[in-house]
Structures are given as C-alpha cells and as structure tokens.
Amino acid sequence: MTMITDRELKSCSRTVGRYSVGDGSGLSLLVRDSAKRAPVEGGGGEGDDDKRKQWVQRITVAGKVREIGHGAYPAVSLAKARAAAKKVVEEVKGGADPLAQRRDKEGAAKAAIVQTFDAALTAYIEAHGAAWRSEKTRTAARVDMERHASSLLPKPVRDIRVSDVLAVLQPIWNTKPIMAQRVRARMEAILDWAKGAGWRSGENPAAWRGGLKPLLAKPSSVVRNRHHPALSWAEVPTFLAELRDENGNAARCLELCILTAVRSGEARGAIWGEFDLAGAIWTIPAGRMKAGEAHRVPLSAPALALLRAMLPAGDPPKPEAVTFPNRDGGVYSDMSILAVVKRMDDARSKAGGAGWRDDAGQRITPHGFRSTFRDWCGDQGHPRELAKAALAHATGSRTERAYARTDLLARRARLMDAWAAFCEGRAVEEATPLRVHAVA
Template sequence: MAPKAWTTKEVEAALRGQCEGRHRVAPGLYLRIEAPKPGEGGRASWSFRYQINGRSRIMGLGAVGDVTLAAARRKAEEALLLVRGGADPLTLREQRAREAAAAALAARMPSFREAAQQHIESQQAGWRNEKHAAQWAATLETYAYPHFGDVPVDRIDTDHVRAALNPIWTTKPETASRVRGRIEAVLDSAKVRGWRSGENPARWKGHLALLLPKKAKVQAVEHHAALDWRDLPAFWGALAARGGAAALALRFAILTAARSGEVLGATWAEIDTVQRLWTIPAARMKAGREHRVPLSDAALAVLAEARAAGDGEGDARVFAGRGSGGGLSSMAITMMLRKMKRPGTKKPWTDAAGETVTAHGFRSTFRDWAGEATHHPREVIEQALAHGLKDKAEAAYARGDLLTKRATLMAEWATYCTRPAGAVLPMHKAAAQ
C-alpha cells in the first residue's frame, strides 16, 4: 500500500518541528528540510525524484516559502505524466530555458561581443583546429572588445573599427590585419542574421584602404634568430647528447626543415617508415596544402628513438610530453635552447646579432646552407621548406613536389648535420635535370 499523501497541516508541523531530512509527501514529491545555520533559519524546498532510462534524477520545484504544497503537488503530477510518457522533465525544462534565453536575445539587439561569440560557434566546426578558434576569440578580446565589445552590433561604425586598429596597425601589422578581417566577418555575419544593414565598416577595399596604409608598407619582417650553418655540426653534437622529448623533436625538426608546430603535432599515422615519408595533412600546414617530407636515415633513427619512448602507433603524438600521451609544448624546446651553452662557455648558442637561436630559425640555417654550400636548384630548396613559388607564372607550371630531388637534398643535409664538428665535406653537384 502506497504511503498516505501529506496534508498542509502535516507539512506545517514538520517545518515547525524542524524535522531535518527528506520526506515523501506525495508520489514523486519530496520535502527537504535543512538544519538551521548560525545566524540563519532553516531551509525547506520541494523536489521531484524520478527514474528514467535506469537513471535517477532530481528536479527542484522551488522553496517552500514560494511554492505551496498544492502547487508543488501539481508540478510533481505534471512531471510524473511526462516520465510515464517516456520524456525527461528536467531535460525538457532545461531545453525550454535555453529557448527562452535565445528568444530574449533575439528580441533585443546583441552586442558586438555576443554577435562575435555566435559567429565563432557557428564557424568553429569548419576551422582547422581548436587553436584557430581560440586565436579568434583571443584577438577580439584583446583588440576589439575594449573599444566596442558592449556596443550594439548595429551601431558599430568606421570610427569604432579605426579605434581598435589604429594602435596596432603599424606596430603589429600582421595581427592588425587579422583583427580587421575578423571584425569584418562578424559584421557580415550580423548582417545575414538581420542585425545590421548597409556597408561593412571593416571592409578594406574602397574603404579602410583609403584611411590606413597598406600592410605591405608597414610590414615588419619577423625575425627568428638562426644559427650560422657553419656552426650546426657542433650544435648537433651538443643536441644529440641531450635526452628527452624536446631534444628529439628539435633534432627531427632540423633534419626535416619543418616548422616546429608541424613537428610537435606529428602523429604516427602520418609516418610511413617503409616509404620513408612523413605526410603532413593540409589542415596542419600553413599554406593549407598537404606536404610530403622525405625521411633521411638520420630522421628515421630519431623516429626509432621516439617510438621506443612512446606509444608508437595510430593517432598518438610522435613527440609526447613527459608523463602523458599529449603533445609536447613548443615552450619545452624554447626553454631547452635557452639552457644549452656553447661547449666550454656559459653563453647560449646565438645568431650573429647575439640573440639566442630559435627552433624556427633552423629553417633559415637550412636555407642558407642549401643556398651557399650546395648546387641544388632554388625550387627544390623552396619546396623542401614548403614555400610556394612567388612567381605566379612559374608556380602555374610547377605541378609536382620534386620528392625524389628533395630526398637527395635532405640526405645531404642529414650528412652535414651529423658529421663531426670541423670535418670538411665536398660540395656535390645536383642530379642531372
């Protein structure tokens, strides 16, 4: 026989007596009475407890002072009918709350910040990776929101956009250009959603191009401190003597002339040791095109060391951080380079200007060596660096990736890197064209 439902008088008696705990007062309906806290009275609330799909759930129905027993019982009965019909009342309530919030947002004009957040959410699935979405949010948070983040999106004008861009247009031209493009995209998205009309105040052609200097006129060349190629064999000896994933990753980056981000994101699924190839998918390449990297004997030896230290298969990172299967941080390589000292000194390895060398700088080291110490054609060297040809006519006819020639180039590079410091190697002529 089911327990008798409580009356209002029984509920009031339990409250007066401060009967702590949870009491079943009707089917699925519970009264919870909490002990009074110092300086406060006791608390009492209604809840509906139920099971659905084998899962126990509790849905709050409000405080006793705000909801009468009759109202709580009615709410519990309505929820019980939903459960018997196979619906989850708590999920339905959460869904209705979201719909109400969306309707409230649609009923008023969103701010630029809110419009930007909606645009990012709608586009995120099509972007290369989570880092790209984070960069979008971070640049707008840093450079746009302080100026007009809380301004209704339909009121953003040219003065707002210029206020955000002017402080960084000449000092951080690359960043400023990206910020402008992202503001333009958010405002275009807002127009499609019916929040704006008219021209986009962040557009470049025929608008901001008349108010701001071209990026090419103010573009500062980003400097990555690079080791002189003549010092590389000595550096390699010091690097090869170091243990750890950071040293392995840098050795592989040097041998492949790849960007450090491409190396740190490499997975075993991209590596084919039989074909001696590392195939980097387009989504991880700066130019957005798949890039094949021929692997020298020295590069394969580094991979063998990495495989022995990690998972060595599938989607696992080739160069994992210590104690985890996750990726190694680029800061780990940077910190290692700062700690490395030239043999017999307390000074770090530096470039000609005295700046500590960087991981990215070894691409310049490779480029200088290939251009000064070999006879390999320029297009082979540039292809090894995954650079596109600047001459559009030349690029239109360059359909292949010169893999065979690049394999020869990278083998020579590996021989040079790993030779004993001070040894002399003859310059080789490139293979017949």
C-alpha cells in the same frame, strides 16, 4: 460603479475567477487554476503562485477587443496596475496601439542584447568554421577577439565605429604587427557578416581601404625585417651537437625539425601512424599542413635513427600515439620547443659566448631553422624549386601547380641526405649540389 479595495482583493485572489477593478478601464485580476494557466500578452510574474494571479486589461483597439497584461499580483500592486491601465486608455484615445508599441520596444531591447559583437563573432564562426582546417582555427578566432578586442564584445554590433576599432588596434599595431593585422582582418570579416545578416548597415569600420588606411601605418612598413630570427647555416653543426646533449623529448622534437626542415607544429603534432620507417617516409596529413595539402617528407639516416630511438620499449606504439609526448602524453606547446633554444642560449651566454643569435643579435627561434635551411640550399647551389618543395611552399602559379604531377620526392630525398650530412659535420657524396636545367 463600485471599485474593488485592497482588502477585498486579498480575499478574492484566493479563488479562481476574474475580478473587475471597477474603474472603467477594463482592468481585472484574473486568478487561474495553476494547471490551466494560459499566457496573457504582456503579462509576467516571478513564481508559480504569482503567475496564477495576473492583472489583465480588456480594451478595444482599432475595433478589436484586446487583452493586455500588466504583471502579476501581488508583485504589481492594485495602485500600480490601475496607473498602467489608465495610461493605456489615454494612449488608445490618442490613436496609439499599446500592444504594438510594447512589442516593438521589447523587440528592440531584445535585438540590442542579442546582436552584440560577441553574438556576431559566434555566428561568424558557426557560418565559416566548416571551411577552416581545424578546431584550433575556430578556437583562435575567438581567443584573438577575447584577448585583443574584449571592449567590443558586449557592444551592439550596429553601434561599432572606426574609433572603436582604432581603440583595439592602436595599442598593438606597431608592437605586434602580425597579430594586429590578423585582429583587424578578423574584425572586418565579423562586421561584414553582421552587415549581411542585417545586424548593421553602412561602411565596415574595420576595412583597410577607405577606412583605416589614412589612420594607421602601412602594414608592410611595420613588419619590415620582422622575420623569425634564424641561425647562420655555418653554425648549424655546432648547434646540433650541443642540442644532442640536451635531455627531454622537446629537444628531440627540435632535432627532427632541423633535420627535416618542417614547421615546429608539424613535428610537435606528429603521431606514429604518420611514419613509414621502413620506407623512410613521413606523410604529414593535409589537416596539419599550413597549405592544407598532405606533405611527404623523406627521412635521412640521422632522422630515422632519431625516430627509432624514440620508439617505446616493448610493443609497437599505437598509430595515434604522439611521437614526442610531453609528461602527460600530449603535444608540446610551441613555447616548450622555444624554451629549449632559450636554455641553450642562456647556457652559452653564461659560458662567455655570444649565445645563439642571428646576425642582428636576436635569439634564434625554432621556426628560423627553415630559413637557415633555405639559405643553405641557395648558397650551396641547390635548385630553388627543390628547396621550396622541401619546405612545402607553393611553386609557380596556380595553373602551374595544377599541372605538377610529382612532389620531387626522390630528388628531395638526396637533398635531405645532403642537409643531414652537413648538419652532422660530415662530408658525403650526396652533399654535392644537385644541378638541373632551368625551368622555362
């Protein structure tokens, strides 16, 4: 049998046809018309011209004639193609199926690339994102992992062990306990998804019970006394007076937070369509509430005056317009509102005062004013369930809440009037504590 030479190969490769190498291995160079190319299992190439010229080996495996590709010519030389074909012949003689082995190997390599923690994160978000309250939650799920668990993202999810999870958690477990718990819970959920999808097996290395519990401090002990620093309620009238000397919409947004006891995000994201100024009601939609339920906020006279002062001159604002817009007309970040407090704290400290601090000496936060309001309610004798309703906190068991048919709006309106009067340093009739019979 005459074997083809390199010189002959270069000449015949310009013409469509099948050219046998002639070494008994079944190897040929298949030159196709570019318009009639057909895929060859195991074949490959780099350019259109290379794909026209492919090494193909015909061999009988388990009684069936199979074609196995060995790459494109001239990227794969005649010598390399012969060596590959010879190896296949030896494997078949040994009872192996080279094509099946190749598919298994390629499949395993593909799985190792696709089934990473990053891919599992994406799939987890797609699977559960529809149940989350907002796009912000979807974004946070990825940002948390990219920021704190970036070392896991390229790792095959099946290979993640407890040591990998610990490497993520230990640097932040004691210093950022709230974030660390959120990251751990997120990792556990993603790895649970991966196990359910068949991407991994065995115990979840991010699980607390039976996994991380012996290796890390108890979460409740780490976060003890790590509440948002809050101002003593007796100091609120002085703080509010100084806050009203601050310029800018961020300061006005914080002022509304204090007068209504809402969360910073609820005030920052407020739009004019949520306010009924004539009816003195602010309805925050469910999608913007932490509990996922719409919340009606009664507006006191000072809160109404603040909002009316924010109305733009001329035509009424569009319902979708942000009530406290930043320079670009968008929503302030939480750091922008915190910056107002920091600026006031720095100014007071430079003037020789103690700054705006809580009892432990920590600078107060905007969110801390909700605690201040709650303390004021308790010390002034206002009913617990009324204060919790004003803060949009769940009261009672799920069954009790299911039977609750009122949000106590009228009574909360009187409470917020009393709170606003106190904040402004006024003594009014509404400031007298409300008394109700205890709930059985």
